[in-house]
Each structure stands twice: as C-alpha cells, then as structure tokens.
Amino acid sequence: MRKITLSMVMSLDGFVAGKDGDCSWHVMDEEMHDFMDRFLDTVDTLLYGRIAYEKMLQYWPSAEFDQTSTEKNRLFARKMNNMNKVVFSRTLEKAEWNARVVKGNVPLEAEKLKLQPGKNIALFAGANIAQIFMKHDLIDEYRLIVNPVCIGKGQRLFNNTTKKLTLVESKVFQCGNVLLVYR
Secondary structure, rough: OOOOOEEEEEEOOOOOEEEHHHHOOOOOOOHHHHHHHHHHHEEEEEEEHHHHHHHHHHHHHHHHHOOOOOOOHHHHHHHHHHHHEEOOOOOOOOOOOOOOEEEOOOHHHHHHHOOOOOOOOEEOHHHHHHHHHHHHOOOOOEEEEEEOOOOOOOOOEOOOOOOOOOOEEEEEOOOOOOOEEOO
C-alpha cells in the first residue's frame, strides 16, 4: 500500500501561510531545492486543495521553459509537470496541468489512491485540505520544513488538532530550515 506524506513549509511560529496566503517568506536555497528534488523522486502523485493548486498552476507549468531560471529549477519543474495531480475542491469545475478534480468523499478517494500501484503520494495541499486528511487519519508521514522566520499571523496547520506523533527523522539545513519527519 502506498503512503501519503504531507510535505509542508511552516514558520517558526507555526503558520503555513501568511496573511492572504502569502508564502514569500519561504526560505529556499540550492540545498533545499536538491532535497525537494530527491523527495519528488519518491512519489508519483501530488495532492492539492484548490487554493494551493491554483498557486502552483501560476508558476510551475511555465517554469520548465523559463530561460531566466536555473537548469535545476527547470528540471524540477519538468518533474512536477509530468506527475499526476489530484485537486480536492468543491468549486473547481476542471483542472489542467496533468490534474483531475475530486469533489466528493475525500477519505474514500484517498484510500483508493493508496491502494493503487505506484510510488508514494505527496500531499502538497493547503492547510484546509491537510486538516481534513488529518481528521480522517489519512496521513502516514508528516514532513514539516520549519523556516527560521516568524510571520505573526496567517493560517496554521495544526488548528484545534490534538495528535500524537513520533519523530522519526530530523535534519538541519545550512539556510536555517529544519526538517521534522513524524509518523
């Protein structure tokens, strides 16, 4: 059975998005790019909520062909662009970028995906859909990348959630980010 891994960037004060969904505070360098590139090699399906999907759609499809971008970024974009994507949304009618929309039962769809053959699944969601996955115990692994930034307000991942997790890995990056992997 495939596992679902939540991969999310978080500020030191516990926010996954700033005011109005701002993510400009994310700390990313070449080491982080390499780390995320290796992570993408372990999955073949990306899961999103509508808002996260629309933000990704604004950048990644054209990033593969952006000559002002680094070669590594273009190769990463190519990986992202070629992967299957599932967008959980009540309002989105259609999806592009190798994606399909699921409007129905989130837990049922997640369980179906886990039973399909293939590599693992990455939940690159937003906080709202991630909270639904948490509520239904659909996340097998939490990969939280804590950035050395405090943003003061925004959207939290663990909002009114009580969950006992076990730390299975940690890694400190030169840019100050810390990876915390929980199961």
